[in-house]
Amino acid sequence: MSDLWESDPFSPIGYYYKDLTLLHEELSDYQAVQIYEHSFFGRMLVLDGVVQLTQRDEHFYHEMIVHPAMHAHPNPKQVLVIGGGDGGSIREVLRHPSVEAAVLVDIDGRVSDVVTEWIPSVASALSDSRVERQDQGGAAFLESDQREFDVVIIDSTDPVGPATELFESAFYAQVFLRLRDDGIVVTQSESLHFHSDFVRAVQQRMAEQFPIVDCYTQALSTYAGNWWTFSIASKATDTRISARTPIDGLRYYDAEVHRAAFLPQRVLKQVRSGTFL
Numbered sequence: 001m002s003d004l005w006e007s008d009p010f011s012p013i014g015y016y017y018k019d020l021t022l023l024h025e026e027l028s029d030y031q032a033v034q035i036y037e038h039s040f041f042g043r044m045l046v047l048d049g050v051v052q053l054t055q056r057d058e059h060f061y062h063e064m065i066v067h068p069a070m071h072a073h074p075n076p077k078q079v080l081v082i083g084g085g086d087g088g089s090i091r092e093v094l095r096h097p098s099v100e101a102a103v104l105v106d107i108d109g110r111v112s113d114v115v116t117e118w119i120p121s122v123a124s125a126l127s128d129s130r131v132e133r134q135d136q137g138g139a140a141f142l143e144s145d146q147r148e149f150d151v152v153i154i155d156s157t158d159p160v161g162p163a164t165e166l167f168e169s170a171f172y173a174q175v176f177l178r179l180r181d182d183g184i185v186v187t188q189s190e191s192l193h194f195h196s197d198f199v200r201a202v203q204q205r206m207a208e209q210f211p212i213v214d215c216y217t218q219a220l221s222t223y224a225g226n227w228w229t230f231s232i233a234s235k236a237t238d239t240r241i242s243a244r245t246p247i248d249g250l251r252y253y254d255a256e257v258h259r260a261a262f263l264p265q266r267v268l269k270q271v272r273s274g275t276f277l
């Protein structure tokens with residue numbers, strides 16, 4: 001048994017996990033990759049000391065980063081996931097029968113391999129024949145690959161190190177070019193409690209490129225700050241409106257969750273004007 005002080009460099013606090021068992025540890029070309037087992041949270045993926053997912057609550061995060069955009073789109077066929085090497089977002093994307101191809105672009109291919117071995121319930125869909133894995137950075141991929149997508153999901157780590165570029169204006173401009181005319185992009189954009197200035201910056205940067213930008217949230221137990229935001233932008237669609245009947249087999253997301261998840265307009269205005277906190 002060991003303990004873990006989670007040292008998230010983007011958060012003003014740390015979490016202390018008691019009584020963990022370390023199941024796997026390696027240094028990839030990019031980061032320290034660890035898998036722990038915890039009596040309450042189950043198996044946990046930890047990258048450079050920061051908890052990325054736990055078996056107990058990962059479905060809240062992965063369903064909510066994927067399904068609002070996928071249901072707001074009338075017919076998503078080609079989907080790009082940037083980051084998300086653990087496979088949780090790809091698993092949710094592939095639940096949609098309309099999806100013909102899903103490209104997973106993560107700079108560190110070892111994350112997919114390690115999660116496939118240790119947390120197969122998260123990574124199981126990575127072996128689906130519709131999935132194409134590209135082990136490279138998101139910006140480099142968008143510069144070199146000219147394919148177009150219906151939905152882009154940016155399932156990144158915190159905005160430090162290599163992930164920083166995934167939150168820049170220049171990156172959203174690249175995403176805009178690769179989205180079809182009814183395309184939708186969504187990114188995790190950190191905690192409303194701890195990072196409201198950062199959420200504001202992401203909203204502004206998306207609005208430099210996209211005519212429609214919005215923000216919804218989901219409470220998550222394992223990310224410091226807990227009140228997690230997702231910034232979503234589209235070329236033509238009001239993403240507050242689900243275009244389709246919710247797909248079967250989900251544990252949390254449904255039409256009512258979709259409606260309730262978006263920030264009230266008054267609160268969104270406060271976030272965007274810097275008066276929220």
Ligand code: SPD
Pocket residue numbers: 008050051052053084085086087088089155156157158188223224
């Ligand atoms: N503070 C940790 C934020 C992590 C967000 N990304 C999680 C990736 C899970 N697929």
